[in-house]
Amino acid sequence: MQNIKKTLKSKRFWLGTVLPFALAVAAAFVARYQLEISDGATANYMAGQWPVYAPLNALTAFCLTLVVFALCGSWGIATGVSGLIFTVLALVNYYTRDLHGSALMPQDILNLGTAAEVMGSYTLHITQTVITIALLYIPVLVAAVVQVKLAGKHKRSWKQRGAHALACACGIFAVLYLGYFSPNPIKPAATYGWAWQETYYKYGYLAGSIEAASLMVDPILQPDGYSEDAATEAAAMAQDYQASPETANEQDYPDVFLILSESFYDFDLVTDLQADQEIMQVTKNLPNSIYGHTISPHVGGGTNSSEYEMLSSNSLMLMPSITPFNWLNLHKANSLVSNLKDLGYATLAAHPYTNSNYRRDSAWLTLGFDETHFQDDFPTKETYGSRPYQTDSATYRDLEGLYEAMPEDQPRFVFLVSIQSHGDYDMNPPEEDIVHAATDYGEYDSIMDEYLSNIYMTDRAFGELTEYLTEQYEKTGRKVIVAMAGDHAPSFVKHVADASFAATDNDLQILERSTPYLIWANYPLENAGQTSATDEYNRMDMCMLAPTLVENAGLPLTPYYQYLLALKQVAPVVTAANDYMDADGVTHTYGENAELDAWVHGYFYLEYNNIGAKATSQQNLFQVEK
Numbered sequence: 001m002q003n004i005k006k007t008l009k010s011k012r013f014w015l016g017t018v019l020p021f022a023l024a025v026a027a028a029f030v031a032r033y034q035l036e037i038s039d040g041a042t043a044n045y046m047a048g049q050w051p052v053y054a055p056l057n058a059l060t061a062f063c064l065t066l067v068v069f070a071l072c073g074s075w076g077i078a079t080g081v082s083g084l085i086f087t088v089l090a091l092v093n094y095y096t097r098d099l100h101g102s103a104l105m106p107q108d109i110l111n112l113g114t115a116a117e118v119m120g121s122y123t124l125h126i127t128q129t130v131i132t133i134a135l136l137y138i139p140v141l142v143a144a145v146v147q148v149k150l151a152g153k154h155k156r157s158w159k160q161r162g163a164h165a166l167a168c169a170c171g172i173f174a175v176l177y178l179g180y181f182s183p184n185p186i187k188p189a190a191t192y193g194w195a196w197q198e199t200y201y202k203y204g205y206l207a208g209s210i211e212a213a214s215l216m217v218d219p220i221l222q223p224d225g226y227s228e229d230a231a232t233e234a235a236a237m238a239q240d241y242q243a244s245p246e247t248a249n250e251q252d253y254p255d256v257f258l259i260l261s262e263s264f265y266d267f268d269l270v271t272d273l274q275a276d277q278e279i280m281q282v283t284k285n286l287p288n289s290i291y292g293h294t295i296s297p298h299v300g301g302g303t304n305s306s307e308y309e310m311l312s313s314n315s316l317m318l319m320p321s322i323t324p325f326n327w328l329n330l331h332k333a334n335s336l337v338s339n340l341k342d343l344g345y346a347t348l349a350a351h352p353y354t355n356s357n358y359r360r361d362s363a364w365l366t367l368g369f370d371e372t373h374f375q376d377d378f379p380t381k382e383t384y385g386s387r388p389y390q391t392d393s394a395t396y397r398d399l400e401g402l403y404e405a406m407p408e409d410q411p412r413f414v415f416l417v418s419i420q421s422h423g424d425y426d427m428n429p430p431e432e433d434i435v436h437a438a439t440d441y442g443e444y445d446s447i448m449d450e451y452l453s454n455i456y457m458t459d460r461a462f463g464e465l466t467e468y469l470t471e472q473y474e475k476t477g478r479k480v481i482v483a484m485a486g487d488h489a490p491s492f493v494k495h496v497a498d499a500s501f502a503a504t505d506n507d508l509q510i511l512e513r514s515t516p517y518l519i520w521a522n523y524p525l526e527n528a529g530q531t532s533a534t535d536e537y538n539r540m541d542m543c544m545l546a547p548t549l550v551e552n553a554g555l556p557l558t559p560y561y562q563y564l565l566a567l568k569q570v571a572p573v574v575t576a577a578n579d580y581m582d583a584d585g586v587t588h589t590y591g592e593n594a595e596l597d598a599w600v601h602g603y604f605y606l607e608y609n610n611i612g613a614k615a616t617s618q619q620n621l622f623q624v625e626k
Contacts, residue, residue, distance in 0.1 A: 015150055020075035023143040027079045028062035029054075030140050031086035034133050035061075035205040038090035039103055045201040056179050056186055057204035061086060063172045070168035073161060076148030083140035090133045093205070095124055099423065099491045102298055103200050106213040123424050180210050187211075190221075218613050219322045223604040228616060231609035234602030235559045235621050238566035245526040248554030253343065253411040254479035254521065255403075256553060257469075258336070258546070260307055261392070263421040263451075264458055264486030269293075269511045269537070270497035273448075274438035279456050282463035283484075283518050288528045290552070292538030293514035294545055295573050300491035304358040306515075307417060309542040310485065311335045311367065313564055314607050315574060325363040334610055334622035336546040337368045337413070339558060342624055346370055346410040350399060351417040352378040352390040360417075369415070373402055384457060385428035389419045392461035400468055420461075421454040423490055428453075441496050451490055466520055473522040480522045483549040485542065486515030506587055510573070514539055519552055527552055532572075535585040540572040556624045560606055567599050574600050 032054060036046050049057070064085065069078035089104070096104040179186045187207045191199045200208035215221075248254075266280060267273055284291060297305040297316045305316055308324035312335045322328070332338075337347055347369045355361035355374040364372045375390075382394035395418055406412045425447040435452035437445070462484060469480045493512050502508035514537055519525070532538045540548065547561035548568070557565070567574070573581035580600050581587045590597050609615045610622055 020147040020150055023147055024065050024069075024075050024079045025058070025062055027083050027140045027143050028065060029058040030136055031061040031083060031090075032058040032204065032206070034086055034090040034136050035093065037129055038094040038097070038133055039200055039205050040097055041201045041205075048202065049204055052186060053202070053204050053207060056175075057206045059175045060179065060206040060210070063175055066168040066171050070165040073164060074148070074151060076144045076146075076151060079147055080141060080144035083137055083144065087133060087137040087140075091130065094129060094133065099301060102302065103205065103208070106209055106216060123426055176210075180207070180214075189214075215320075216322070216327070219319050219327050220608065220612050221318045221320070222612055222614060223318065223601065223608055225601060226605050226608050226612075226615070228609065228618070230602075231605045231615075231618065231621070234605045235563060237599070237602055238559070238563040241557075241562045241566045243551050243557055243562075243565070245552070245554050247556050250344070252479070253345075253555060254481045254523070254553050255412040255414070256340065256345070256549065257414045257416070257480060257482040258310070258549065259415075259482065259484040260303070260310055260417045260487050261421070261458060261484055262303070262389075262418045262487060263423065263490045264455065264484075264515060265489040265493065266293075266514075266516050267448075267452070267493075267496075269514055270493065270501050270508070272439055272498070273452070275435050275452060276438070277435045277452075277456055279435055279452055280459045280516070282459045282466075283516060286463070286466065286518065286520055288525050289518055289520040290525070290527060290530050291516070291518050292531070292540065294485045294517045294542045295510065295539060296486070296488045296513045296515050296542055298488055299509065299512045300493060301488060303417070303487045304360075306485075306487040306542055307358075310545055311337060311415070313543045313546050313560065314611055315541065315543050315604070317574065318604060318607055318612075323358060325358040325360065328611070330363055330366040333367060334558075334560070334617075334619075335367055336550070337415075339550070339561075339624060340411075340413045340555075341368055343555060344410055345413045346407045347413045347415075348373070348402060348406060349415040349417075350374070350377070350402060351419065352395045352398070353419045377402065384420065384454065385432040387420075387427045387454075389422050392418050392420045392458045393464055395420065396461055396465045396468070417487075418458075421451070421458055421490075425450040425454070425490065425492075444492055444496050447492055448496065451492075462518070466522070469522045481519065481525070481549065481553045482521070483517065483519045483545060485517035485545055488515060489513070510539075510581065510587075511537075517545060519549060521552075525552065532583065534583055535572070537585070539581070539585070540568050541574055543574075544568050544572065558624055559621045560610065563603065563606055567603055571596050571600050574603060 033046075035057070036049075046054070061082070065078045065082040068081050069075060072078065093104040096102070180189070187203050189211070191203060191211060199211060273279075296302070297309055304323050304325050308314070308328075309316060312333065316324070319328075341347060348371050349364045349369040350373040351360060353375050355372070361372055361374065378390055378395060378398040380390065380394035380398050382391050383389060384391050395416070399414070399416060403412065403414055406414075428450055430446055430449070433449040433453045435449060435456050437448050437452060441448050465482070469482065472478055472480065489512050497508060497512060499505075499508055502511055544564050544567075547557065547564045550557060550561060551565060569583060571580050571582055579587075579589050580596070582596060588596060606621065610617055
């Protein structure tokens with residue numbers, strides 16, 4: 001007891017032990033704040049993290065400081081190093097969110113190559129937030145210097161090293177166990193919902209990242225109430241669905257084109273452009289077509305997410321923290337590729353850029369594509385001004401040669417991911433812009449004009465493709481049906497969107513996710529001109545595009561596709577609404593309408609039966625009946 005009293009009265013104890021420790025903890029709170037503002041969390045969200053989750057995030061950051069301290073034995077070095085790491089992490093997260101549309105998450109470590117290529121094409125603007133994050137490292141650095149001064153010069157014995165390491169390990173265990181992994185953790189174990197912001201903003205960046213990291217072991221969430229019987233019962237709900245048009249004869253199957261168009265978006269949804277050109281003259285007015293909007297899983301980025309939903313018809317609602325091609329086992333996966341191959345189609349996938357992005361080459365081959373083609377197979381190499389990406393016009397011309405080389409005695413399926421309209425949009429001088437918006441967008445004026453010029457070119461290039469396919473029908477009699485959809489809006493959409501275009505923030509976000517889609521055929525399309533009687537935007541999830549394309553092609557439907565088409569009639573959006581959107585364009589939360597709830601839950605039961613690790617897939621639900 002005497003020693004404890006003596007220690008508590010000791011100036012060295014307070015200045016040499018307590019104060020350095022307190023400064024290290026204070027620096028962790030600074031790191032927590034840097035990460036929150038880098039994430040775009042508002043003052044209200046950050047205030048809501050008190051009094052529980054803000055300290056939890058700070059202590060989580062402090063765990064890194066403890067690791068460094070255990071290794072080096074210096075609070076000054078530990079504070080300075082961990083503070084630098086968190087400053088860099090916050091800056092990277094800021095630019096990731098700004099350009100990609102979502103926070104930097106643990107699974108992105110497998111996507112570093114793609115991320116580096118994407119970041120290399122953008123101009124990184126030094127904003128006030130960036131300056132704030134950088135300047136916040138100064139007090140951390142000052143704290144580290146003070147800690148070094150207070151520590152003085154002395155060597156630690158091996159006994160002291162061991163004691164420090166043990167104490168640090170106990171501290172780290174206590175924070176992680178009590179905070180995240182105990183039977184009743186401070187942060188609820190499962191909080192991911194329809195948007196990453198719900199977890200990251202409410203519980204904090206580091207807390208959200210720990211949950212995201214835990215999902216990497218089994219990234220597919222099992223929906224509440226799931227069972228094999230529930231999936232079977234769900235499929236039965238749509239067994240009476242009547243396809244339109246009727247199924248064609250096997251000899252009359254058309255060739256199928258599916259195009260994921262880079263950053264193809266209609267800004268008329270969220271702002272009054274007053275542009276000097278009609279930007280989407282072809283796609284909005286093309287005869288013999290169906291025009292509407294698909295809901296992309298992300299805003300401003302995430303091409304692979306849209307690509308996976310388009311091909312698989314599986315919603316990322318059950319996989320909220322992954323880049324699909326990097327994480328999922330696609331071997332023998334049910335998809336549009338496998339469905340069309342079962343029907344006798346020859347299949348081809350193409351992208352006029354590198355094959356390394358999202359491990360696309362191996363992923364496509366694993367999905368079952370017969371052949372894949374990348375930039376070396378697109379010889380035209382035509383670009384728009386100083387932009388490094390092949391134009392859609394050149395891409396389609398090169399694709400035509402690949403298409404004609406496919407087997408003549410089989411129907412053909414061609415999948416293309418374009419690249420022309422990839423960001424950034426300040427690569428060309430103003431005199432090369434084709435389109436000019438009259439509305440004042442401030443610092444985004446020139447960016448908007450270059451972007452709109454790209455969309456103008458994408459629109460006209462699609463017209464060229466339809467002319468070619470029409471000529472092919474006249475020459476060879478080969479019927480072709482084409483679906484094209486944008487993968488996501490450009491990353492700057494949130495900076496120029498006019499909030500008055502939507503009744504609520506949620507409605508505005510759905511509009512920001514509403515990318516145009518078009519289905520066209522070089523033969524009479526029975527459902528041409530079809531629109532929704534209640535939703536002026538004619539919206540559906542990206543997951544529903546492939547079933548809609550297959551139905552309009554007159555091809556046999558799997559039970560899974562039947563369900564999605566029936567679901568589209570009552571709840572066409574289930575991946576981006578809070579919690580889903582009905583056919584009238586009204587968003588609902590679960591519990592408001594039992595019948596709609598059953599349809600939406602049924603879809604997730606079927607999806608989990610298809611891909612869930614703890615499910616026994618009933619393959620008859622995902623394949624065409626032989």
